[in-house]
Amino acid sequence: MDRRSFCKALGFAAGSALLPGLTAAAAENTPAGRAVPDGEYPIGIRSDLSACDLTHDFYYSDSFFTHPATRYDHKLALATLGLVCSAANTVASEEKYWVNGPAGREAHIAAAYETLGFGDPLFYNYDLDTGRAGDYVGYSLARKPLNLNGQHATLVALILRGGGYGGEWASNFHVGADSAHTGFVTPVAAVFSSLKAYLSRAVQAGETGPFKLWLGGYSRGSIVANMLAAKIAKELPQFDRENIYAYGLAVPAALTAADRPDLQQDYDANHAGDGTLRDSWTESNIFSIISSGDVVARVLPSVWGYHRNGCDRFLPATRDPEELADLDAMGQTFGPTPLVFSSLATAEDTDALIDIVAKFCISRENFHQKYEAAIMDMIQCAFTRSEDEVVNGHILSDGEIVDRLQSLSNMKDVDYWKIVRSVWAASSMSRPILERYGQNVPLLARQIVIPVLAVGLCYGIETDVVQVVAQYIIRLLTVRGELDSVLRAAFCHHPENYIALMEYYAPEEHGMEPFTRI
Secondary structure: OOOOOOEOOOOOHHHHOOOOOOOOOOOOOOOOOOOOOOEEEEEEEEEOOOOEEEEEEEEEOHHHHOOOOOOOOHHHHHHHHHHHHHOOOOOHHHHHOOOOOOOOOOHHHHHHHHHOOOEEEEEEOOOOOOOOOOOOOOEEEEEEEEEEOOEEEEEEEEEEOOOOOHHHHHHHHOOOOOOOOHHHHOHHHHHHHHHHHHHHHHHHOOOOOOEEEEEEEEOHHHHHHHHHHHHHHHHOOOOOHHHEEEEEEOOOOOEOOOOOHHHOOOEOOOEOOOOOEOOOOOOOOEEEEEEOOOOHHHOOOHHHOOEOEOEEEEEOEEOOHHHHHHHHHHHOOOOOOOOOHHHOOOHHHHHHHHHHHHHHHOOHHHHHHHOHHHHHHHHHHHHOOOHHHHHHOOOOOHHHHHHHHHOOOOOOOOOHHHHHHHHHHHHHHHHHHHHOOOOOOOHHHHHHHHHHHHHHHHOOOOHHHHHHHHHHHHHHHHOOOOOOHHHHHHHHHOHHHHHHHHHHOOHHHOEOOOOEEO
């Protein structure tokens, strides 16, 4: 398709309500999918950049699954990008932010499954209120029959959510006491169990042909998928690695070489045993596609020994004037808020930022002991909002903030008067942060600034550190403020950046490590 005209109508209708029959336990006689013609299909996606739901065309073909999964397929990678973008909670569902139960959060991925011919969909954790924190992940399963060169097979799609999930963000900072990242490793077991049950369900429905797995995720969901691919290949006899098509986008790291052998396969495949970069990619069925400027996908830092399974494929950052002009033109077509590629971070910018963070934290162990609980609760507090706050724009009183803080995961035992004093102090600290917005202060910033600051103060974190962390939480949630080095790297994490780079750069222009084209 023409890469300059791929952003479609705003307000994707599927995001406004739960589609009929979408529950966590579909009926046993639900049709298990159908073949669809090769072609481009409109897929609904969430845009945090523009704070709305969009659609975008992605090419799909059942023939993607005729070759072994160990061969990189750029068209399949793009189709996976479409599904994983659709797996984010819809923007429209945030009108029911606080609801536990049907809220339409999965509407985009549900519609995408139907569009691409998948049946019998099941959805997990989409029914939880968006403020909920915990070491879980949203995900879904669906399947369809394949007829490949006269041979019957069943394609199972397992797509993990990586956007719009609210309080679950706190788990991204739950590094834990052990070297393996607790917040990323913990959900693997639950998703694995659901996949085993789903395969049994398919067999009971009479589908006894060979199974193929389409496994994908974005951001948080992608690293869970990355480890899950290894566990499936080791423990599920229904699949060998040639039939596990695992593609992750914007993939963080969770393991060192010494961690969890049950979750490792083709670990750090881009490097030889002595740590040197290989001349070419080794064979693997696990692919991690990463924007070179994306700070989210560059943690935990490699200098601490953290890597991913499989082959990393880095999309270029660029300062080439012609490429920037093309990409900026593409960025204008995404939605109400354009993505300006010429303002995004280069690989070198993000290298420097990661280096600063690694030196500030000193070590993973020091981060865990000193900052982890505080940042997790600050994030949970930023995403915890009542119906009155969402619908009526209510701003909490000091007493209500104290009650809110006492409900957070790690603050239940903090002294009441310490919380009260922290709220008072946070009120004074909030003024210069809000003044940065001038006359146009977003409601969300006014609602969360004092609670978030108060949490950090309760933990005894240095005042300047608390202010900086709170400032970036607010700016990232409101997509406001001048782009400094942190936001320039964080904006590389927007799906619009990945869509444009994946469509603009051919596979031969991918790199084995982060790089910038000049």
